[in-house]
Amino acid sequence: MSQPTAVERADLDVAERAAPARRNPVVKAAGWVSELADQPPLIAICAATALVGLVARNRRLARAGATMLAAELLATQVKTSVKNRVDRTRPHVVDDGGDYEMRQGSSRDSDDSSFPSGHTAGAVTVARAFARVYPEHRVAAYGTAAAVALIQIPRSKHYLSDLAAGAVVGIVAELAIAALVGERDDEARTR
8 A cells, every 4th residue: 555645644634633523413414415416316406407497498497407417417427437447445434444545446335436526526517507507596506516515524425635526527527518518607698
């Protein structure tokens, strides 16, 4: 096993300090809510948004749902591709006495798939896609994405750099979909 890098040591320090909170009922409840940003529920939310927009003949809502769904699907593909190439021990495993390791690998075991955070990638990409169509709600969208991401640390599910990598995946996926469909911020359309 190689020595952790400076970033990994910082991640481990933050995770160690946050680990006692994982048993806190408030953290557990917030973590349960954050599971809405897992791939199946988030995909369902995006598809339902698009469907409601179509049924209600609300083009703006349908467009938001469709771009949210496309961005989430792309972010999931990218996140999964990285997870399938990087093995990183989750913080809760280390907190329970296991060894920390980050290396190139192909483990499909959840305990070895901390990097990057899929919840963060999904929350960020969907928030960006929604905020692009509904800029008047961007603070709420980005705040929700930040809350989903940040609760992963006291839950001992992810390290800070996992969140950063997940956020980058989410941003890039949303930008790619926006470019692909020629989407601009609705706020920019009114100028």
